[in-house]
Amino acid sequence: MASGKRNLWRALMAEPLGVMGGTIVLAFVIMALFAPWIAPYDPLKIDVMHKFAGPSLAHWAGTDQLGRDLLSRIIYGARTALGVSITATGIAGLAGILLGLVAGYGPRWLDSILILCFDAVTSLPMIMFALAVITVLGPSTATLILVIILVSIPGYARFIRAQTLSLTRSDFIMAEQAMNASHARIILLHLLPNVAGQLLVVLSMDIPVVIMLEAGLSYLSLGVRPPTPSWGNILYDGYVSLRQSPGMVIMAGIPLVLATLGFTFLGEALRDALDPRLQMRTLT
Amino acid sequence: MSALYDVDNVSLDLAGPASGLQRLLPGTAPRLTILSNLSLSIAPGEMLGLVGESGSGKSTLARAMMGLVGITGGRLSFEGRPVKSRPDFVKVRQGTALMFQDAVASLSPRRKVSAQIVEPFEINGVSLPEGAKTAVTMLERVGLAPALAQRFPHELSGGQARRVSVARALALNPRLVIADEPTAGLDVSVQAEILNLMSGLRRDLGLSFLIITHNLAVVRHVTDRVAVLYLGRMAEWGPTRQVFARPLHPYTRSLIAAEPQADPRKRRADLALKGEIPSVLARPSGCEFHTRCPLARPRCAAEEPQPLMITPDRMVRCHFAEDTRTETQGGNHGTDLEH
Amino acid sequence: MSAPLIKVDDLSITYASEEGPLQALRHATLEARAGEAIGIVGESGCGKSTLASAMINLLARNARVTSGGVVFGGRDILSASDEEKRRLRGRHIAMIFQDPMTSFNPVLTIGEQLVDFQDQREGLSKSEKRQQAAAMLKRVGISDPVRCLDRFVHELSGGMRQRAAIAAALLMTPDVLVADEPTTALDVTMEAQIIHLLRELRRDYNGAIIIVTHHLGVVGELCDRVYVMYAGEVVEEGSTDDVYHSPRHPYTQALIACDPANLHDQTPVLPTIPGRLPDLVKPPAGCSFAARCARATEHCRSVAPAHVMVGPRHFARCHEALS
Numbered sequence: 001m002a003s004g005k006r007n008l009w010r011a012l013m014a015e016p017l018g019v020m021g022g023t024i025v026l027a028f029v030i031m032a033l034f035a036p037w038i039a040p041y042d043p044l045k046i047d048v049m050h051k052f053a054g055p056s057l058a059h060w061a062g063t064d065q066l067g068r069d070l071l072s073r074i075i076y077g078a079r080t081a082l083g084v085s086i087t088a089t090g091i092a093g094l095a096g097i098l099l100g101l102v103a104g105y106g107p108r109w110l111d112s113i114l115i116l117c118f119d120a121v122t123s124l125p126m127i128m129f130a131l132a133v134i135t136v137l138g139p140s141t142a143t144l145i146l147v148i149i150l151v152s153i154p155g156y157a158r159f160i161r162a163q164t165l166s167l168t169r170s171d172f173i174m175a176e177q178a179m180n181a182s183h184a185r186i187i188l189l190h191l192l193p194n195v196a197g198q199l200l201v202v203l204s205m206d207i208p209v210v211i212m213l214e215a216g217l218s219y220l221s222l223g224v225r226p227p228t229p230s231w232g233n234i235l236y237d238g239y240v241s242l243r244q245s246p247g248m249v250i251m252a253g254i255p256l257v258l259a260t261l262g263f264t265f266l267g268e269a270l271r272d273a274l275d276p277r278l279q280m281r282t283l284t
Numbered sequence: 285m286s287a288l289y290d291v292d293n294v295s296l297d298l299a300g301p302a303s304g305l306q307r308l309l310p311g312t313a314p315r316l317t318i319l320s321n322l323s324l325s326i327a328p329g330e331m332l333g334l335v336g337e338s339g340s341g342k343s344t345l346a347r348a349m350m351g352l353v354g355i356t357g358g359r360l361s362f363e364g365r366p367v368k369s370r371p372d373f374v375k376v377r378q379g380t381a382l383m384f385q386d387a388v389a390s391l392s393p394r395r396k397v398s399a400q401i402v403e404p405f406e407i408n409g410v411s412l413p414e415g416a417k418t419a420v421t422m423l424e425r426v427g428l429a430p431a432l433a434q435r436f437p438h439e440l441s442g443g444q445a446r447r448v449s450v451a452r453a454l455a456l457n458p459r460l461v462i463a464d465e466p467t468a469g470l471d472v473s474v475q476a477e478i479l480n481l482m483s484g485l486r487r488d489l490g491l492s493f494l495i496i497t498h499n500l501a502v503v504r505h506v507t508d509r510v511a512v513l514y515l516g517r518m519a520e521w522g523p524t525r526q527v528f529a530r531p532l533h534p535y536t537r538s539l540i541a542a543e544p545q546a547d548p549r550k551r552r553a554d555l556a557l558k559g560e561i562p563s564v565l566a567r568p569s570g571c572e573f574h575t576r577c578p579l580a581r582p583r584c585a586a587e588e589p590q591p592l593m594i595t596p597d598r599m600v601r602c603h604f605a606e607d608t609r610t611e612t613q614g615g616n617h618g619t620d621l622e623h
Numbered sequence: 624m625s626a627p628l629i630k631v632d633d634l635s636i637t638y639a640s641e642e643g644p645l646q647a648l649r650h651a652t653l654e655a656r657a658g659e660a661i662g663i664v665g666e667s668g669c670g671k672s673t674l675a676s677a678m679i680n681l682l683a684r685n686a687r688v689t690s691g692g693v694v695f696g697g698r699d700i701l702s703a704s705d706e707e708k709r710r711l712r713g714r715h716i717a718m719i720f721q722d723p724m725t726s727f728n729p730v731l732t733i734g735e736q737l738v739d740f741q742d743q744r745e746g747l748s749k750s751e752k753r754q755q756a757a758a759m760l761k762r763v764g765i766s767d768p769v770r771c772l773d774r775f776v777h778e779l780s781g782g783m784r785q786r787a788a789i790a791a792a793l794l795m796t797p798d799v800l801v802a803d804e805p806t807t808a809l810d811v812t813m814e815a816q817i818i819h820l821l822r823e824l825r826r827d828y829n830g831a832i833i834i835v836t837h838h839l840g841v842v843g844e845l846c847d848r849v850y851v852m853y854a855g856e857v858v859e860e861g862s863t864d865d866v867y868h869s870p871r872h873p874y875t876q877a878l879i880a881c882d883p884a885n886l887h888d889q890t891p892v893l894p895t896i897p898g899r900l901p902d903l904v905k906p907p908a909g910c911s912f913a914a915r916c917a918r919a920t921e922h923c924r925s926v927a928p929a930h931v932m933v934g935p936r937h938f939a940r941c942h943e944a945l946s
Contacts, residue, residue: 171385171386175391177352180407181403181407189392190392337812439824469807471666471667471837472839473877473895480892482896498810498811499811504883507885539811542812543817544841546884547865551844557815560783560813606819
């Protein structure tokens, strides 16, 4: 029969993909947190004498057009990438949960208004919207985070709203109402725990998308301002100097690909671990 | 005898499927009658059965009594006081517990039994009568092991989940328990255990029960009175023993005849009730049962039958109830349909 | 007497579980002849679903056959190749499930699926198959079969779905029809109609019908022979009349006694079966019902009872069956 408490961590570690994704993500997190100790050089230190150096013992990943150590820039770039993506998806996720619960559980008119707002935001082409906001506020890391938050909220809120709507019609919510439970109690104790897990999956799958978005906007000089190391900036520098040093583009691409795979694997494993249908089944 | 919960002439209708233009003009959309002119009263300490097929409106009535869906006509009163507004329903819910058909689904999936079973106290601001031990005491009261307090709902068997919902229903010492299909999906021996548990509580605590079910065997053995619902209208009600011995509405007779007999010697060759309960979208005219009724005559399609009080505690809504009554008098058990 | 069409011979099945192998089915023996309707009754955990899935060869992945087999057409079907298993399921052995939703694909119409179910019939054009499907729907009591063909499963009511599922099973013209709790999800009136339908179908159906249920009434209405199961074992078998009117195993007696449908008067306390199922990871050495049996002796607790013949084709697995 069913065993005692189900252990999310154990379920996650039972999946080979989960272990792989977890390891990659953990490596990036360590890189981001301990960048000053891990990075062999100062990522901003210019050394024109050694520009466009290929990989060597001194510079494992080579140097860029200003002779800055690429490996150090990539390590510091992880800070930017994770900082931006985790902050942005975190805030957007929280706002999405709140708005989604209100829309799904609250009165019909409020739901209609919120849906209208979500539709308005989603109907704008994302790049156009981003360009508009950045033009007004000026390119900076904070603006970048703001743009990402604004464009992500409607998706999360709709996701939570759909889940909330179906849960609101379920027996256990009606049972709570029949016991006089307040709306706050129903939302916080009964709806939230049942929708939060699924959103976590969506968020972890979205982090690589945001990392790419940050890299993309930075590449277009609309995101993180140089000289701050960001994978997008490195990619841009590499692209500009493709002739002199083709290795740079590849070096900047590798962390992007790895981060995408890492978070996606983790998200998939999380989804399997959280899915009650894949939990222990009773026999006979 | 004053009623504990009185349902007086209650109707409930919902907006039907509307076409584009009707959607824009309020008040023009068709209304669907879900419950129509239902009257029912539950006396203190009484066990009342409410039977009918799925789609007859049994569960909707229960939800309306708890204020989970709004009624559109008639009056509700609990312990002699009218129930209209939200604060009235707060009082009703403190004195009435609702048990759902799917006991596992009526428990919050990510909270332990121990947390859920004491919820009625927390919600209604009552301090736990026995502090931290309350959950365990409550489980023991319904014959469950204390260890179950640490389980999650999906780790309970059907019978255990049902007991947990009984325990939770009893938390605030309600006067009335509304049990929706309390034995559905349970093994026969477990069914009997749950019914015994409920009868015992009624005997010891003087609780009233409204048992909603399509299982006539359950109604026959534990209830004092039975009400038969068809498509949102009352077909018949009366003392259980009388209704089973001499059903006056053809629908009641069909239901009784449809029960499978656990005895190969009593097999019946004929089929008591053909077809399915009509949809509320296509409510038959006149008597709503005439489309399936073995006795139907032209009058039934044209004219709605009025409630007929055969005796002060026996009601039937059928044009030919008087005929049926005279025919079945004198030792006929009334379970056959031969005329 | 004709030879059995399908025979379960000393079948034991275990499931891998965290605590060790769970002995869901222990030495079960059963046979069904052509034209016969047999019932398998028991409560949750008695192994009846395992037995049914073994007969249609749809055992769960963590199931292991530890003894015996299922003989159909002169050979053990549990050891057949996957290809043969599929063919057996499609053509010779069909199943009706408790939830008819699971028998149909939600995105295809009923008609499309009923046509597909006839793929083993060669020489029939698609429109002929469609006609066959409509005729079969009419046969199972669907009043407007042509319209029903164009519907999706979610557009049908519960009773209609179960009828369509029965039609689907019959279109394969199976030799053995296994119905797992065919009426449990239905109302009392729909249940009566499905029972009536199955009984009618029996008249011109030559195969064997096997009804698996926890509801004694369904078996009483439909079956010629009944197998009562408890804790993975067949504890009693015999004609429905014998078993219902002179049950010899204490479990059968208790089960019949506590069915509310069998009590004809109001009783303040309904009979129950005290105690609980034994742990099937470590089944008791003696009789598996001994712990809950009022008549159990020391002998019952230590020695497993054999199948005792208590009458013509009536057996009970109990030491006391003859006393």
